[in-house]
Amino acid sequence: MSKILVTGATGNVGRHVVTELAEAGIEVRALVRDPSKARLPEGVEVVRGDLTRPETLEAALDDVESVFLVWPGFAAETAEPVIKAIAQHARRLVYLSANGADLADGEEPTIFHQAVERLIRQSGISWTMLRPGGFAANTLMWADQIKQGVVRWPFGAASRPLIHEKDIAAVAVHALTSAGQAGAVHVLSGPEQLTQAEQVRVIGEAVGREVRWEELPVEEARPLLLAAWGDEKFVDGALRAWGEFVASPEKGTDTVARLLGRPALTFRQWALDHAADFR
Numbered sequence: 001m002s003k004i005l006v007t008g009a010t011g012n013v014g015r016h017v018v019t020e021l022a023e024a025g026i027e028v029r030a031l032v033r034d035p036s037k038a039r040l041p042e043g044v045e046v047v048r049g050d051l052t053r054p055e056t057l058e059a060a061l062d063d064v065e066s067v068f069l070v071w072p073g074f075a076a077e078t079a080e081p082v083i084k085a086i087a088q089h090a091r092r093l094v095y096l097s098a099n100g101a102d103l104a105d106g107e108e109p110t111i112f113h114q115a116v117e118r119l120i121r122q123s124g125i126s127w128t129m130l131r132p133g134g135f136a137a138n139t140l141m142w143a144d145q146i147k148q149g150v151v152r153w154p155f156g157a158a159s160r161p162l163i164h165e166k167d168i169a170a171v172a173v174h175a176l177t178s179a180g181q182a183g184a185v186h187v188l189s190g191p192e193q194l195t196q197a198e199q200v201r202v203i204g205e206a207v208g209r210e211v212r213w214e215e216l217p218v219e220e221a222r223p224l225l226l227a228a229w230g231d232e233k234f235v236d237g238a239l240r241a242w243g244e245f246v247a248s249p250e251k252g253t254d255t256v257a258r259l260l261g262r263p264a265l266t267f268r269q270w271a272l273d274h275a276a277d278f279r
């Protein structure tokens with residue numbers, strides 16, 4: 001198996017993709033912006049590059065067969081030259097997209113994942129799309145409040161089957177290293193629905209501390225989230241989504257278990273793996 005380039009290699013998912021590939025003895029190269037802060041496993045080749053500056057990616061793409069692409073939250077406009085460069089060098093691309101990235105013919109993208117998926121499909125490279133729903137890692141946003149014993153947040157009844165980043169990474173490794181993955185779109189989730197209030201309780205149990213949920217009215221939550229996150233569109237999108245997940249919880253899939261031949265990791269397992277982050 002030839003070399004695989006992993007972008008987002010210091011992030012939630014990419015770090016596990018790098019580790020799993022290295023442990024399997026596959027040649028892996030990690031793209032990072034600052035090698036001195038990367039903290040990747042011994043022996044992994046680390047190359048400096050910036051996805052917003054395509055001219056910095058040439059060295060990273062030299063002699064790679066496959067690429068795992070994470071497109072961080074920035075706009076899709078700059079993705080075109082990056083995807084073109086990847087398609088010139090590599091034969092296979094696995095993209096960390098998102099649930100809901102479907103785009104009908106002639107429809108204009110409303111989220112960057114749709115725009116990036118379209119560019120990938122048009123590039124001619126052999127592709128696989130991974131479309132996870134909510135990451136379990138999103139609950140790290142409550143870490144400070146959990147340390148205080150109470151989470152004040154809106155929509156405690158919003159329910160999602162959150163996915164462990166290790167499962168997304170394991171599916172990515174499967175897609176990067178198995179035959180029959182060209183043109184596959186994998187919608188991914190964790191194994192069980194939990195409301196936000198239940199997620200907080202499970203984290204408390206993993207940490208060994210009782211943590212209370214206190215329902216925060218949306219009118220009070222919005223200015224607090226705006227102050228914390230800055231981006232009005234993102235805040236309103238999150239509030240809308242949580243509101244919708246009260247009446248219609250995010251749908252789960254069995255894709256992780258089907259592809260990996262083992263059950264998807266539970267949220268409880270995720271909380272145990274991250275207990276130190278909440279102490």
Ligand SMILES: NC(=O)c1ccc[n+]([C@@H]2O[C@H](COP(=O)([O-])OP(=O)(O)OC[C@H]3O[C@@H](n4cnc5c(N)ncnc54)[C@H](OP(=O)(O)O)[C@@H]3O)[C@@H](O)[C@H]2O)c1
Binds near residue numbers: 013049073098135
């Ligand atoms: N959270 C969710 O519920 C959810 C659900 C579905 C899909 N997603 C998608 O998952 C992706 C995020 O994955 P993640 O959580 O694994 O990532 P993450 O933990 O947010 O980390 C982002 C990664 O991107 C790198 N990065 C940032 N800017 C860069 C740049 N200009 N050039 C090169 N690398 C850069 C970061 O590297 P540095 O170390 O240099 O900062 C880091 O490795 C996003 O596309 C998101 O939309 C998220």
